[in-house]
Amino acid sequence: MTETDGTDETALRLRLDLGYDGTDFSGWAVQPGRRTVEGELSGALTTILRAGEPVRLTVAGRTDAGVHARGQVAHADVVEAAYLGLVGRAERAPEEAMLARLRGVLPRDLVVHRVCRAPAGFDARFSATSRRYLYRIADESATRDPLRRNDTVALGGVLDVAAMSEASGRLLGLRDFAAFCRRREGATTTRTLLRYEWRRAADHVVEATVIADAFCHSMVRALVGAVIPVGLGREEIDWPSQVQQDGRRVSQVKVMPAHGLSLEEVTYPPDDELAARAIESRARRD
Amino acid sequence: MTETDGTDETALRLRLDLGYDGTDFSGWAVQPGRRTVEGELSGALTTILRAGEPVRLTVAGRTDAGVHARGQVAHADVVEAAYLGLVGRAERAPEEAMLARLRGVLPRDLVVHRVCRAPAGFDARFSATSRRYLYRIADESATRDPLRRNDTVALGGVLDVAAMSEASGRLLGLRDFAAFCRRREGATTTRTLLRYEWRRAADHVVEATVIADAFCHSMVRALVGAVIPVGLGREEIDWPSQVQQDGRRVSQVKVMPAHGLSLEEVTYPPDDELAARAIESRARRD
Numbered sequence: 001m002t003e004t005d006g007t008d009e010t011a012l013r014l015r016l017d018l019g020y021d022g023t024d025f026s027g028w029a030v031q032p033g034r035r036t037v038e039g040e041l042s043g044a045l046t047t048i049l050r051a052g053e054p055v056r057l058t059v060a061g062r063t064d065a066g067v068h069a070r071g072q073v074a075h076a077d078v079v080e081a082a083y084l085g086l087v088g089r090a091e092r093a094p095e096e097a098m099l100a101r102l103r104g105v106l107p108r109d110l111v112v113h114r115v116c117r118a119p120a121g122f123d124a125r126f127s128a129t130s131r132r133y134l135y136r137i138a139d140e141s142a143t144r145d146p147l148r149r150n151d152t153v154a155l156g157g158v159l160d161v162a163a164m165s166e167a168s169g170r171l172l173g174l175r176d177f178a179a180f181c182r183r184r185e186g187a188t189t190t191r192t193l194l195r196y197e198w199r200r201a202a203d204h205v206v207e208a209t210v211i212a213d214a215f216c217h218s219m220v221r222a223l224v225g226a227v228i229p230v231g232l233g234r235e236e237i238d239w240p241s242q243v244q245q246d247g248r249r250v251s252q253v254k255v256m257p258a259h260g261l262s263l264e265e266v267t268y269p270p271d272d273e274l275a276a277r278a279i280e281s282r283a284r285r286d
Numbered sequence: 287m288t289e290t291d292g293t294d295e296t297a298l299r300l301r302l303d304l305g306y307d308g309t310d311f312s313g314w315a316v317q318p319g320r321r322t323v324e325g326e327l328s329g330a331l332t333t334i335l336r337a338g339e340p341v342r343l344t345v346a347g348r349t350d351a352g353v354h355a356r357g358q359v360a361h362a363d364v365v366e367a368a369y370l371g372l373v374g375r376a377e378r379a380p381e382e383a384m385l386a387r388l389r390g391v392l393p394r395d396l397v398v399h400r401v402c403r404a405p406a407g408f409d410a411r412f413s414a415t416s417r418r419y420l421y422r423i424a425d426e427s428a429t430r431d432p433l434r435r436n437d438t439v440a441l442g443g444v445l446d447v448a449a450m451s452e453a454s455g456r457l458l459g460l461r462d463f464a465a466f467c468r469r470r471e472g473a474t475t476t477r478t479l480l481r482y483e484w485r486r487a488a489d490h491v492v493e494a495t496v497i498a499d500a501f502c503h504s505m506v507r508a509l510v511g512a513v514i515p516v517g518l519g520r521e522e523i524d525w526p527s528q529v530q531q532d533g534r535r536v537s538q539v540k541v542m543p544a545h546g547l548s549l550e551e552v553t554y555p556p557d558d559e560l561a562a563r564a565i566e567s568r569a570r571r572d
Contacts, residue, residue, distance in 0.1 A: 021432040068433055111432045146307040146397045147354055147548070151433050262433070 012080040013118040014098075016041070016057075019070045021109040023150045023259065027065040037063070037110060041074070044105045048098065049082040060124045060266040061131050064218070066258030068151055071132070071265040075124040121275025122268070126282050130194060132265040133220045135208040135256065137228075142204035152205055153260035159206050159231035161198045167230040168196035168208070170241040171223065178247045180222035188285065189216050196223065198231075206231075209264075214281070218255050225254035298366040299404040300384075302327070302343075305356045307395040309436045309545065313351040323349070323396060327360070330391040334384065335368040346410045346552040347417050350504070352544030354437055357418070357551040361410040407561025408554070412568050416480060418551040419506045421494040421542065423514075428490035438491055439546035445492050445517035447484045453516040454482035454494070456527040457509065464533045466508035474570070475502050482509065484517075492517075500567070504541050511540035 018041070026034035030042070038057050045055040060073040086097040095115050102112045121127065136152040138144055139159045145152070171193055178189040195211040208227075210220050226243060229235040229252060243250055269277050304327070312320035316328070324343050331341040345360040372383040381401045388398045407413065422438040424430050425445045431438070457479055464475040481497040494513075496506050512529060515521040515538060529536055555563050 019430070019432050021435070070429070070431055070433070108435055109432050111430045113429055143356070143399055144305070144397045145356055146305050146395050147356070147437050149307070149394055 010080045011077045012083055013122060014076050014078055014083070015114075015116050015118040015122060015124065016074045016076065016112055017114040018072050018074065018110065018112045020068060020072070020111070021150065022063060022066050022068040022262075024109060025065065027067070028059055028061075028063045037069075037072075040107060040110055041112075042076075044102055045076060045078070047105060048086065048101045049078055051079065051082065058124050060128045061215075061263045063261075063263055064258050068259075068262040069264075070262055072263050073124045073128070073266045073268075075118055075122060119271040119274060121271075121278065123274070123278040124266075126278035126285075127268050127274045128214070128266050128281075129269050129277060130211050130213055130267045131215060131263060132195075132209065132211045132267075133215075134262045134264045135210065135220065135224045135260050136262075137206045137208075137224075137260060138204075139206055142206070145203060145205075148203075148205075150259055151262060153257050155228070157232050159198075159228070160233065161200050161206055161231070163233075163237055164198040164206075164208075164227045164231040167227050167237045167240050168198060168223075170238065171196055171226075171244055175244060176247060177216065177219055177223075177244065179243050179249055180219050180226065180253065181216035182218050184217070187216070191215065191219070193223075198227070214285070220261060221256040221258070222249075222253055224260075225256045228254070228256070296366045297363045298369055299408060300362050300364055300369070301400075301402050301404040301408060301410065302360045302362065302398055303400040304358050304360065304396065304398045306354060306358070306397070307436065308349060308352050308354040308548075310395060311351065313353070314345055314347075314349045323355075323358075326393060326396055327398075328362075330388055331362060331364070333391060334372065334387045335364055337365065337368065344410050346414045347501075347549045349547075349549055350544050354545075354548040355550075356548055358549050359410045359414070359552045359554075361404055361408060405557040405560060407557075407564065409560070409564040410552075412564035413554050413560045414500070414552050414567075415555050415563060416497050416499055416553045417501060417549060418481075418495065418497045418553075419501075420548045420550045421496065421506065421510045421546050422548075423492045423494075423510075423546060424490075425492055428492070431489065431491075434489075434491070436545055437548060439543050441514070443518050445484075445514070446519065447486050447492055447517070449519075449523055450484040450492075450494075450513045450517040453513050453523045453526050454484060454509075456524065457482055457512075457530055461530060462533060463502065463505055463509075463530065465529050465535055466505050466512065466539065467502035468504050470503070473502070477501065477505070479509075484513070506547060507542040507544070508535075508539055510542045510546075514540070514542070 020037050025037050028037045030036050030039045042054050042057055055076050057074045057076050084094055087094050098115045137155050138152050139155045141158045174192045176190045181189045192213045197209050201207050208224055226240040306323050311323050314323045316322050316325045328340050328343055341362050343360045343362050370380055373380050384401045423441050424438050425441045427444045460478045462476045467475045478499045483495050485493055487493050494510055512526040
């Protein structure tokens with residue numbers, strides 16, 4: 001619990017679990033004149049809670065324009081009285097009342113799955129222990145499904161999924177991923193890649209699952225782009241890990257299109273470790 | 287092979303396998319001033335083949351506005367010389383040449399998977415032996431996926447899938463489905479329901495698979511609407527089959543929304559039975 005500036009109103013931190021179709025959003029982060037997920041969600045919360053100024057959000061994964069999410073997590077600090085006031089005369093919990101109000105206000109491409117009081121020490125970004133992403137590619141052995149055209153990238157050629165999984169496995173662990181990151185002054189590019197696997201799904205679409213403690217900008221799309229030449233037989237299985245070890249971005253590693261990517265899940269430690277985890281993450285990221 | 291009227295040009299029947307996102311189409315059948323699948327596809331074929339008049343199509347399943355397809359089949363009679371002329375100087379089969387040209391011309395929500403010369407006696411509509419449809423429902427125990435909002439119907443309550451499958455099983459066989467059909471003067475409503483099953487998919491969405499030799503208008507959506515009250519515990523397991531036996535449409539059976547429905551597959555008999563099957567179907571449908 002914190003207090004809002006200049007007033008006496010008790011603040012409350014809410015955790016929001018949400019999903020969105022990134023197609024018509026200019027990414028997560030608010031940008032003037034652009035339709036963004038943060039902008040839409042903040043606007044909805046501000047309206048519902050009749051807040052004096054825009055409700056600010058902190059998110060686990062700041063997705064780029066066109067990237068989707070099924071398991072995004074955010075937090076917002078709101079005035080407790082306004083939140084409790086949503087219940088009205090209906091006999092329901094404020095969580096349910098807010099969920100119903102959000103569904104009434106939000107556009108169809110943005111869905112809040114769950115609202116709850118965040119446990120003490122919870123920070124949607126810094127308390128997270130891992131992020132899981134999914135990348136979908138329809139190569140020539142998959143039937144193109146027009147219903148999935150917005151979350152699946154079409155690719156010429158046929159991918160060797162076993163070779164890709166082997167190449168991906170050689171990238172696991174605590175490493176400097178500078179070769180797959182857009183460099184930012186003073187920021188570390190060291191991350192722990194926990195899982196990176198490929199499989200052919202029931203509809204023959206090739207899917208990558210990528211899990212790390214955190215990702216730097218465009219890292220998942222570059223990791224996918226690094227392994228595709230292996231799948232097409234143009235590079236050896238060891239090539240992506242050699243690029244990683246060289247530590248320099250190379251033109252053969254394409255940053256893959258945004259629309260194939262979706263943030264599927266964010267994980268957090270048990271409640272009593274949330275605050276410690278947040279302190280640790282902040283220290284490491286600086 | 288047939289001959290076109292008044293000219294000397296040899297005609298050729300093509301089979302086209304296709305899929306579409308029905309969201310932005312006013313159904314399959316051409317309607318003046320509306321965007322339809324038939325209209326878009328006929329327009330593309332007419333352009334590519336430089337045909338003097340619009341290429342006409344015959345389809346296996348005349349889907350309604352908003353209904354999708356992953357496994358639709360159509361045929362078109364075209365001038366053979368125009369078709370063979372598509373090859374140009376490239377060393378590829380006319381099937382491949384036409385597929386590539388179609389991909390260049392068609393909108394993103396309409397995909398032709400395959401083009402081939404139809405075997406003798408083939409009629410996309412009347413030679414078909416069965417149609418398989420899929421219906422998707424996200425009840426309250428499924429997470430709503432904004433990326434699937436266009437092919438999944440959201441429903442309040444939690445569905446009892448086992449009860450629904452049992453109720454559906456009692457509708458199988460050769461029956462008069464008048465209670466689930468929009469009546470049309472002089473047309474039979476007798477069909478053979480070959481399979482009607484429910485399952486909860488990996489994403490917890492409830493999916494119905496419905497196969498029959500053929501369907502009358504809005505029949506799949508009414509069959510789904512008949513079983514949902516059973517899934518919600520509002521009607522007994524035997525109720526849908528009682529409605530069927532009574533043979534009258536009842537208000538408790540809702541024709542479910544179009545966007546949950548997709549035509550997944552059309553099956554045909556072996557080539558040497560195609561013509562006989564078409565004659566038999568025409569006779570029975572009249």
